Amino acid sequence: MSTTEQLTEIYDLLLERFGPQHWWPGDTQFEIIVGAILTQNTNWTNVEKAITNIKAADALSPTALYRASHEKIAVLIKPAGYFNVKARCLKSFLTWLFDEYDGQLENLEQLSTSRLREELLNIKGIGPETADSIVLYAFGQPVFVVDAYTARVMGRHGLIEAGCDYEQLQELFQSNLIEDTQMFNEFHALLVRVGKEFCRPKARCSGCPLESLPHNVETHDVF
Numbered sequence: 300m301s302t303t304e305q306l307t308e309i310y311d312l313l314l315e316r317f318g319p320q321h322w323w324p325g326d327t328q329f330e331i332i333v334g335a336i337l338t339q340n341t342n343w344t345n346v347e348k349a350i351t352n353i354k355a356a357d358a359l360s361p362t363a364l365y366r367a368s369h370e371k372i373a374v375l376i377k378p379a380g381y382f383n384v385k386a387r388c389l390k391s392f393l394t395w396l397f398d399e400y401d402g403q404l405e406n407l408e409q410l411s412t413s414r415l416r417e418e419l420l421n422i423k424g425i426g427p428e429t430a431d432s433i434v435l436y437a438f439g440q441p442v443f444v445v446d447a448y449t450a451r452v453m454g455r456h457g458l459i460e461a462g463c464d465y466e467q468l469q470e471l472f473q474s475n476l477i478e479d480t481q482m483f484n485e486f487h488a489l490l491v492r493v494g495k496e497f498c499r500p501k502a503r504c505s506g507c508p509l510e511s512l513p514h515n516v517e518t519h520d521v522f
């Protein structure tokens with residue numbers, strides 16, 4: 300079976316069991332970006348509390364947040380944890396947006412996927428997973444977001460080797476699947492779902508949607 304067929308089978312089994320995951324939550328492009336930055340190292344419930352605070356302060360727009368002080372942002376996003384680091388990251392993103400793109404998210408729409416990704420990665424505090432989440436979920440451009448859940452499932456199913464890094468893991472999907480924003484969106488969300496419910500550090504293979512596929516839970520986490 301080719302890698303493409305293996306990935307497709309995994310996708311089909313997960314979708315059949317879990318159904319569409321309706322990611323990413325957020326009413327606006329900017330809310331998705333803020334959520335992607337705030338969700339680093341915390342769970343979504345805490346991000347929601349922080350976003351509710353920002354909305355209540357009428358600050359959930361690039362202009363309002365750009366004008367807000369670091370201290371004010373830090374207080375608003377406190378529920379998301381690492382609030383000083385994340386406030387600095389939001390400020391760095393907004394400074395870049397205003398300095399380079401007139402504060403207009405529409406201007407980022409003109410950039411190619413690779414250029415947008417590259418520029419986001421140059422912003423202090425934005426790593427590959429956050430940059431890719433912004434590119435995929437806020438701008439609807441086809442990059443595959445990978446994370447520790449993806450690495451664990453792919454490692455246990457023999458699709459990646461130990462020592463594989465973020466880019467290599469991403470390349471597994473991008474070079475073996477057709478570029479399809481909607482499918483990339485859904486596939487990532489489904490992998491997170493199976494990772495949270497079944498493919499935990501101590502695997503719960505019994506009843507897992509991927510139980511029928513060859514797997515080995517003795518493999519070490521890749522990252």
Ligand code: SF4
Pocket residue numbers: 452455456493497498499502503504507508509510511514515516
């Ligand atoms: S829990 Fe088991 S069957 Fe499910 S994805 Fe992980 S290794 Fe595969």
